[in-house]
Amino acid sequence: MRRLLRSSLLYSVASRTFYNDTSRVRRLLLSKFYQPGNLWKENSPKIQAKSNEPSSKSQRLMYKAGLIRPTSPGCFHYLPHTVRSMEKLIRLIDRAMQEIGGQKIDMVTLCSAELWRQSGRWDLVGKELLRLMDRHNQEYCLGPTHEELVTNLVATEGGISYKQLPLLLYQITRKFRDEQKPCFGLLRGREFYMKDMYSFDLTEEAAYQTYHNVCDAYANIFHTLGLKHVKVQADTGNIGGKMSHEFHLPASIGEDKLLVCRSCDFAANVETLHPDEKNCPSCKGELSESKGIEIGHTFYLGTKYSHVFNAVCHDVQNKPVVAEMGCYGIGVSRLLAASIEILSTEEDIHWPNLIAPYQLCLIPPKKGSKEMAAALVAEELYDSIVTIPHMSNEAVLDDRDHLTIGKRVMEARMMGYPYVIVIGKKALESPPMFEVRNHRTGEVQFLSKEGVLSFIQGVRVI
Structure with missing residues (x-):
C-alpha cells in the first residue's frame, strides 16, 4: 500500500479512474466506461428490434450507442450515459417545478385497488393497469399515475390551510402501463419515468391560475432544451376533469394527429374535434394536420377526486371547502428519447446540449503515430479543462490510443458529445494548436490552450 501511495499515479478501484499524484485531477477515461455495443469493440452484439416490431x-441510435438495452417488450435497462442524461433532465425539471412552488415527494409504486375502486378507475382504465395480488389476496396495481393516492394523502391528514395554498406536490418516479403494443424504444414503453404534479386550491379561479403557471413552466422547460413544441387542446380521457392540454414535439413518427390553425394560436388533438372539421373553431382559419410525440399533459380536474376522497382546503374562517385540483405530467424518459428522435441525424445522436451525458470528449493521438509526442500535451490540456469548476465532471478522455483519431472522432460524433477536441499534428507546433469541433453546427476551429480554456468557460451545464 505504501508503494502505491508513493507512486506518481494512484489508481482508484472504486471509481475506475486515474488520479495524478501532484494535481489530484480526476480523469474520466473512456476505456473504463461500461458501454456495450461500442463501435470498435470486438464481438459487440448486434441488437435490433424484432422484425415485426416498428x-x-x-x-436504433440508443441501441447502437450502448445507451439502453431491452429486457422484455417495453422495458429497458438504462446504461451509464443515459442515466447521466436523465439525471440532468430531472435537475432541470426539479428547478422549474420548485420555481413555481412545487414540493417534491415520493409516493408508493404499489397502489391499493381499494382507492382505485373508490375513484371508479379500477374498471375504467381496464387492461392498461398492471395488476397483482399479494399473499393475503389483496389487489394492487403498479402505479401509472397517482391522483387517488395523493388526494387520499391530503384528505387523511385533515386537509390544507389557506396559508399553504396553492399546494403543489410532485414526484419523478418509474411508472407502469400495460401497453398492448410497446414500440419505438423509450417512446412507448411499459415501464417509464414520469414527472407527475398535483395541485390543490381553494377556488376555481385560483386553480386556473395555478394551471396556467404550470403550463408556462412546461413551455420554459422545452424552450430551455431548445425544443420547438406545440400546446394543443386535448381529451381528458380516463383521468377526467374540466380541461386538458397536451404538449407535443412535431415529428413524422408521432402517433398523435394534431390540427394547427395557420391564422391564430389554436391547436388541438384531432380526437377532440368533429371528424369533418376543416376550419378553426376560434377564427375560422384553415387547419393543417401534423403529427406529434406527446411529451407532457396537463389536466384541470376540478373536484373530481377531492369530492370522492373528501380532500378539503380550509379558508380564512377555517371553513372546509372541497379542493379544486389539477394534475400535470411530463414523460421524462419519453422526452429524452423524443429529443434524440427530432434532433439527430440517421447516423449521429444530437442531444439538447444541456442534457448531453458529457459536454466534451478529448481525443489524443494514436499510439505509434507521428503525433504521439503530443500525448503528454493532451493530458495536460485535459487536466486544465477539468480544473474549471463547472467542467470537473463534464469531460471524458478517449484514451483508447490503439484506435486511429478518425475512428474515435466518428464514434464521438455518433455519441453526440457537444464538443470534441482533437490533439493532432498541430499540437506539435509552437504554440500548440488544438482542433475544436462543435457537433451541433459542424464548425471546426483551431485554438491555443488559452483559447480552448476561454472557449470552455462559455459552455453551459446544469
Missing part, C-alpha cells in the same frame, strides 16, 4: 431513429 422501430424508430431514437431507438
Whole structure:
C-alpha cells in the first residue's frame, strides 16, 4: 500500500479512474466506461428490434450507442450515459417545478385497488393497469399515475390551510402501463419515468391560475432544451376533469394527429374535434394536420377526486371547502428519447446540449503515430479543462490510443458529445494548436490552450 501511495499515479478501484499524484485531477477515461455495443469493440452484439416490431431513429441510435438495452417488450435497462442524461433532465425539471412552488415527494409504486375502486378507475382504465395480488389476496396495481393516492394523502391528514395554498406536490418516479403494443424504444414503453404534479386550491379561479403557471413552466422547460413544441387542446380521457392540454414535439413518427390553425394560436388533438372539421373553431382559419410525440399533459380536474376522497382546503374562517385540483405530467424518459428522435441525424445522436451525458470528449493521438509526442500535451490540456469548476465532471478522455483519431472522432460524433477536441499534428507546433469541433453546427476551429480554456468557460451545464 505504501508503494502505491508513493507512486506518481494512484489508481482508484472504486471509481475506475486515474488520479495524478501532484494535481489530484480526476480523469474520466473512456476505456473504463461500461458501454456495450461500442463501435470498435470486438464481438459487440448486434441488437435490433424484432422484425415485426416498428422501430424508430431514437431507438436504433440508443441501441447502437450502448445507451439502453431491452429486457422484455417495453422495458429497458438504462446504461451509464443515459442515466447521466436523465439525471440532468430531472435537475432541470426539479428547478422549474420548485420555481413555481412545487414540493417534491415520493409516493408508493404499489397502489391499493381499494382507492382505485373508490375513484371508479379500477374498471375504467381496464387492461392498461398492471395488476397483482399479494399473499393475503389483496389487489394492487403498479402505479401509472397517482391522483387517488395523493388526494387520499391530503384528505387523511385533515386537509390544507389557506396559508399553504396553492399546494403543489410532485414526484419523478418509474411508472407502469400495460401497453398492448410497446414500440419505438423509450417512446412507448411499459415501464417509464414520469414527472407527475398535483395541485390543490381553494377556488376555481385560483386553480386556473395555478394551471396556467404550470403550463408556462412546461413551455420554459422545452424552450430551455431548445425544443420547438406545440400546446394543443386535448381529451381528458380516463383521468377526467374540466380541461386538458397536451404538449407535443412535431415529428413524422408521432402517433398523435394534431390540427394547427395557420391564422391564430389554436391547436388541438384531432380526437377532440368533429371528424369533418376543416376550419378553426376560434377564427375560422384553415387547419393543417401534423403529427406529434406527446411529451407532457396537463389536466384541470376540478373536484373530481377531492369530492370522492373528501380532500378539503380550509379558508380564512377555517371553513372546509372541497379542493379544486389539477394534475400535470411530463414523460421524462419519453422526452429524452423524443429529443434524440427530432434532433439527430440517421447516423449521429444530437442531444439538447444541456442534457448531453458529457459536454466534451478529448481525443489524443494514436499510439505509434507521428503525433504521439503530443500525448503528454493532451493530458495536460485535459487536466486544465477539468480544473474549471463547472467542467470537473463534464469531460471524458478517449484514451483508447490503439484506435486511429478518425475512428474515435466518428464514434464521438455518433455519441453526440457537444464538443470534441482533437490533439493532432498541430499540437506539435509552437504554440500548440488544438482542433475544436462543435457537433451541433459542424464548425471546426483551431485554438491555443488559452483559447480552448476561454472557449470552455462559455459552455453551459446544469
